[in-house]
Amino acid sequence: GDSSRMKKSAQQLAGERVLSRAVQEVEGVSFSFREALQVATFIRKTAKRQTTRFAGHLEIGEELKIPCKIFTRTMVERPASWKKLSAISQASAHPGSMAVRMQRSYHLTDEDETEVEMENVAKGYRYGKSLVPISDADEQAMKLAVPRCLSLLGFTHGENIKQHQLVGSSVQVVVPTPGDEHAGTAMSAFVHALYETNMVGVVRYVWRNNAQPKLMVLVPHIKAEYECLMMFQLPYMEDVRQYTFNSLPGSKRQFQPTDEQLTLVNDLISSMDLMTADVDEDGDHCEALHPKRTCNPLIQRTFQCIKHRALNPDQALPEVEANLATMVRPSEPMLAHCSGQLQRVKDSFPLAKVVKKAKDQGEAAAVWKQTSDLDLDAEAPPAKKPRMGEEEADFSMASLARGEVTEVGTLDPVSDYRTLIGRKDIDNFDDASKQLQQVVLKLVKESFGDTYYGKAMDCVKALREEAVRHSETEMFNSFLRELKNDLIGTRYSPFWDKVVSEEVTLISSSECSDSSVTQDEAKQFISTEATAPAATPPDEEPDDADDLLAMM
DSSP: OOTTSOOOOHHHHHHHHHHHHHHHHTTOOOOOHHHHHHHTTSOOOOOOOOOOSEEEEEEETTTEEEEEEEEEEEEOOOOOOOOOBOHHHHHSSOOTTOBOOOOOOEEOSSTTOOEEOGGGOOEEEEETTEEEEEOHHHHHHHSOOOOOEEEEEEEEEGGGSOGGGOEEEEEEEEEEOTTOHHHHHHHHHHHHHHHHHTEEEEEEEESSTTOOOEEEEEEEEEOSSOEEEEEEEEOOGGGOOOOOOOOOGGGSGGGSOOHHHHHHHHHHHHHTOGGGSEEOTTSOEEOSSOTTTOOOHHHHHHHHHHHHHHHOTTSOOOOOOHHHHTTTSOOHHHHHHHHHHHHHHHHHSOOOOOOOOOOOHHHHHHHHHHHHTOOTTSOOOOOOOOOOOTTOOOOOHHHHHHOOOOSOOSSSHHHHHHHHHTOSSOOOHHHHHHHHHHHHHHHHHTOSTTTTHHHHHHHHHHHHHHHHHTTOHHHHHHHHHHHHHHHTTSTTHHHHHHHHHTTOOOOOTTTOTTOOOOHHHHHHHTSTTTTOOOOOOGGGOOOOHHHHHHHO
16 A cells, blocks of 8 residues: 555544445445546536426417426536636645636727726627617517417428427427326327327427527327427527538439449448447447447546546646547447448449649749749738639529539529539530630620620630630630631621720730740730721621511
């Protein structure tokens, strides 16, 4: 034993003998203080006193009222809150209680930080860019004056209540008032009727006067020992987060799993069944991660450290215990059981790494050259807005409503184009670029006057920008040459004049080393001499108003 430990007195030894005899008489087990601490490595929660959350009536219409009580069945357990202590008192010779008291004060945001008395402080809510002050009287008037109640609103099938619609941090249980025989009979009939018809009840729940009304669902729960209604909270419209996501590509034939792959995944799920994933003391399979036997690792770790610091104030905190670290990890027996199935699934779904196109080294060298020529002593230029990269998607409510983009349309062609070329699962830059080129021609030739010229010009600029970024200059230069030949000398030549006025020309080697066009050639391409309109052929005469009406 420890030589520094004080010897027990005769009275202490006599007390131990009395306690040992009492333990033997009741066939119990005794532990020393240190042994008890070792057993208490996992902190057991203290027994919660059963408190009534609600005592009243389950109102079904105006005539039927069933006396009932509501208790808490499950609730999220929070770690113990930390108390603030005085570090100065802790370091002194007489620390005392080390308790501190917080004092809060409010100050104006002026130079003197003028203090505002508590009676002059009011609450405010932001409305746009303004703050709307609300007095205490206004705050009381804003509250709903509602009496406490548990009132049935109606019934619905159980499958209509989805799991993602259950909110709240606790589950309540509704039972008939103890000792009331008539209430027990009525509640039993109500529970069995819901259970046999697979229905649930939706109720309005106000647990005390003037409390916030909650929308709850009553689910029948029947056991051999008791019957009750489980009560879960339902969300209001403001509680639901409306997000839209693209569907999985399972509708396409190349992404549909084979029968063999489906069988492998089903076998994997069966091999990881939690109902037989653990082993008990007798070596039999039992349920893993059962809520009644699974402790919260954060709470356990917190109390483990508190216990160690209380008994060893000068030692470092211990490492996380192995059984605590593995508490919420897959068990070793289950991993060993499903390892072969995991490997078969991995082999059945091979993954291939998609390598991005590497930019030309010449372009990178040009970037380094520009960086090396910077004057570090010069004043820094103003920050530029970041340009949308190929990994950034055009996000808007219109894009969410549009759904999955499969081709470049005429409604928002630039957004469709960038969405298609920004996909990670497939490289469709060439196909999307051809579609955008066709959209440009369609917008120009179907435009009434210059109505669609602005949208077509945005398409040309987007195509040019992405061609430079992806080092596909020949694609854009060829398209621009063909566009020039198709438009000059026709009734669509005003669009080409717009291209010239906005100086959208060929991509030169100064912009991208992949291009074979010089800067002088790019300027000459949109010069006025090179774009002079040719004589209009007889079959390309502009349509007059009568011709346009006839076409309509």
